[in-house]
Amino acid sequence: IFYSFRHPRPISNPHLTHQFRIPGLENILDQTVYSDISCEFGSMKYYALCGFGGILSCGITHTAVVPLDLVKCRLQVDPDKYKSIFKGFSITIKEDSMRGLAKGWAPTFIGYSMQGLCKFGFYEVFKITYSDFIGEENTYLWRTSLYLAASASAEFFADIALAPMEACKVRIQTCPGYASNLRQCAPKMFAEEGLWAFYKGVVPLWMRQIPYTMMKFACFERTVELLYKHVVPKPRAECSKSEQLVVTFVAGYIAGVFCAIVSHPADSVVSVLNKESGSSAIGVLKKLGPKGVWKGLVARIIMIGTLTALQWFIYDSVKVYFRLPRPPPPEMPESLKKKLGLTE
Secondary structure (H helix, E strand, C coil), X not given: CHHHHHCCCCCCCCCCCCECCCCCCHHHHCCCCCCCCCCCECCHHHHHHHXXXXXXXXXXXXXXXXXXXXXHHHHHHCCCCCCCHHHHHHHHHHHHCHHHHHCXXXXXXXXXXXXXXXXXXXXXXXXXXXXXXXXXXXXXXXXXXXXXXXXXXXXXHHHHHHHHHHHHHHHHHHCCCCCCCHHHHHHHHHHHHCCHHHHCCHHHHHHHHHHHHHHHHXXXXXXXXXXXXXXXXXXXXXXXXXXXXXXXXXXXXXXXXXXXXXXXXXXXXXXXXXXXXXXXXXHHHHHHHHHHCCCCHHHHHHHHHHHHHHHHHHHHHHHHHCCCCCCCCCXXXXXXXXXXXXXX
């Protein structure tokens, strides 16, 4: 990966002065207009700005839905008290006032900003790297597998960055009287359980976030492709930037619904695990049972659907604002068309 940063492939077409010639992506990149881009595709500046877009998309959106996330976590860890979303909101406001709905905003913002940096930044890195490895034709034929592999690889590192702040957030939100803010919570957790307190939830996080992210990226990429093919009445190149961002938002919401369903059982385990000292993932799973792991699903679908749509919208908006290369939906390479007898 770092070798590819320092040693980009030479460009075979001298007229394409703003791209790397990367196998598997060159066919779709040849169709992109490069007169209005700010950096080379796959350059360090490109990856850095993608990472910055990830910080904004994840940090802002997760912080914005902290009240819903707080109620969702309490539904998961104490279903007898918080029987529904509306009951959860009313009890929280009654006990902690309106300010109580913002509990955990600081670790949420810090943790998910770091996660977004790794998630989106490394996704671009791994997508290009894996595409380079398997070649142009296989990139098209196996593009869904490419999206799944690249997103899973990126999320592995993103969860390591997220785990400490996620542990603090859940402890603040689900343990009344434990700590009211991050400054109190982090030192107290370290004093009680050491460094392990911040990383004991990393495996359940992988269980929750890796399937979530694989669905998030693969479903989004293929949904965008299908929308432009079957729903949008004109090619993406003829759509305005605003129209393209609307397609991004719709595809993001569709992907978000599937993400919520796939990742919810592991999310329930993470919430209970970070609340209870000395607990294990297997023990929590047995305690919750088959029905318990699905508590709070409706709240999570609403939250994750909105989150995912907004994240993709913000991320794509950052790409548009900084004039980053945005390849169009993939098309079959000419060499593959000839092999399949689709061209004369």
